[in-house]
Amino acid sequence: MLNVITVEEAASLAASLARPVAQTEILSLPELPGRVAAADITAKEDVPVFARSTMDGYAVFAANTFGAGESSPVDLTLTDPVQMGKPAAFTLYSGEAARIPTGGDLPHGANAVVPMEYAEEDGFGSVLIYKGAAPREYVVRRGDDIAENAVLFRKGTRFTSVSVGALAAAGIETCAVLRRPRVGLFSTGVEVDPVSAPAAPGRVRDVNSHLISAMLYRYGCDPVFYGIAPDAEEAIAETLERAAGENDLVLLSGGSSAGEQDLTARVLSRLGQVLAHGVAMKPGKPTVIGRVGDVPVFGLPGHPAACCFVTVAVVRPALETLCGAPLPLRLISARLSENFSSNHGRTEFLCVKLEGDTAIPIYGKSGVVSQLSRADGYIRIDRDREGLEAGAEVAVRLF
């Protein structure tokens, strides 16, 4: 019954099922980090809008200083000094020099700056220059930082905190970004209770909705929770149809028994299409991938660790397509503390704890959630690897 595909195939399928969200919104600078540019962002003016000194010193014609040296200074006539924060409202003529602060406006006519330490005022209206200046030396020219009409950020760029700096410099106070994807989410399983329910024999709390919601937030998506659907085909179909109509993507977290995933697949094929049933990963095999109309739908395994790894390995690529940009990876290189033998034919995901640069595997029985809480991250072992030896270098993906 299971049409099992590899993790790589599942990830490509997931990425291709989704489409970038079409709606945009306008945000101010502090709200931008993590968001994705909806269009190219172009500078409307030169930055700086004037030629600027990068040193405390003297604005000069470079040609006037050629040949200047410690034993052969050039004598230039001092003009008014350039004042910090004010335009240099005069022209510098050949044979003249103007005191200028770092960041000061280079007077018209000047084309270089001689730093303070290579110059000496004589107290009688002249300054001696002890070092030749090349044209443009210690000068940021108009538009050198950002040129008018230059593309600051391409459409699809995910802004970081430092992106904000360039926007502020260019006087850009707001940007259009893609709306955060909305991800509909619900649980099924006759044994599943809300977190607020008291513990009881045979019952399990709805861990997955909370786990996935938290992961979705981190991925820049907005989870929309539709509750725990009663364990009947009709109820699941109704919830799925509603969620698919109101969201960019839908995640169902199934119960733990094998029959649950078959139920998900049955409902999905009735309302839309099942594209894969089973992914060659451990944990995470009982995963269903499909769509209802244009909306990608994933049936996630009930076990929390499996649910988590399917989200990072299979759902995440679909979210990246929706978001319009890749999500940043957080990787730490470490050495495995002990031998680990893996199953052939399935990509394996192993929780690890980091101690310095050692990655210590955390094992957990099937369905156990606490292994996740003790882990700093996980490693991914390709399905054609027979295992890893103690001391092997591994890339730990941080949670």
Place this chain on the structure above:
Amino acid sequence: MLNVITVEEAASLAASLARPVAQTEILSLPELPGRVAAADITAKEDVPVFARSTMDGYAVFAANTFGAGESSPVDLTLTDPVQMGKPAAFTLYSGEAARIPTGGDLPHGANAVVPMEYAEEDGFGSVLIYKGAAPREYVVRRGDDIAENAVLFRKGTRFTSVSVGALAAAGIETCAVLRRPRVGLFSTGVEVDPVSAPAAPGRVRDVNSHLISAMLYRYGCDPVFYGIAPDAEEAIAETLERAAGENDLVLLSGGSSAGEQDLTARVLSRLGQVLAHGVAMKPGKPTVIGRVGDVPVFGLPGHPAACCFVTVAVVRPALETLCGAPLPLRLISARLSENFSSNHGRTEFLCVKLEGDTAIPIYGKSGVVSQLSRADGYIRIDRDREGLEAGAEVAVRLF
């Protein structure tokens, strides 16, 4: 005049100046990722609260199945089946077996599960078991996942998205976390205008406040902006005093000229104490570290790239102390695309762009902001390194 210390010394000094915020707040599960536990979090009950099957199969006394094999099945009498989501409201006696689903409540008396594929019902009230089961096989015992009174998360743990899973499993709906640190922030510099101001000769927009605010958000802190202080000692002193009274830490972003940092140091020594003036880093040398009362104060260089690197290398350790937990690093290992010769005696920070696993340096003139916007991250070159060769492995810290 400058009492220059190394970046490492500056980082330790910064970390030791701060103290963890004392106030706590109670948050619900979706708000927890990124926040820091204010106290140990203890499970109030066993998870699971019952012995649970991890397979679809038959609950048995393990001892009844000893010696069972393909050619020598053991015959057990079927009782009522265990139903998904319901307590097993009966006791299993020796010689009996109960059908049980994955996740089902193991009946009192049973101590193992035989998977479906090793058993066969005869249709007359008996089941043939073809494989011996060890005690506890395919069983998660009561409290195996999380034991009552076990510490789930230690005080000072920074929650991740997967932390939420264990809390949900344990029925914990809210946790006490440390308040987000409040960081007061203001700019000085006669040439500094708000971002909304039109570009003009001699003027520069207040890039740093926006850049630092965005970085502070990412570090889990709340920036409080006090505007651009007029460039007079009295005005700076007044703003600093107010900001120090209302925040856990204060950052001043100075103008670009050397005199600005002297002004910051002068005001700081009047209101509190200057502990370092100058850090052996490039860019970022003109940094002032001190305190007003118990509140750490940092005078940051005016150049945006310098301001950014001082924030990541010097201010961040103080923020980690305030937050009560380390901040996660985002590192990517890459190979440098070209030779880079660094200055002796100063730790150097270099913006890089990543193409695959190649890190390409981005150079910018002093005071230029656009280098940051084109960079994916930066590398840090120790002050005793003379440089790096093309092909050298470097750890890129992502912005």
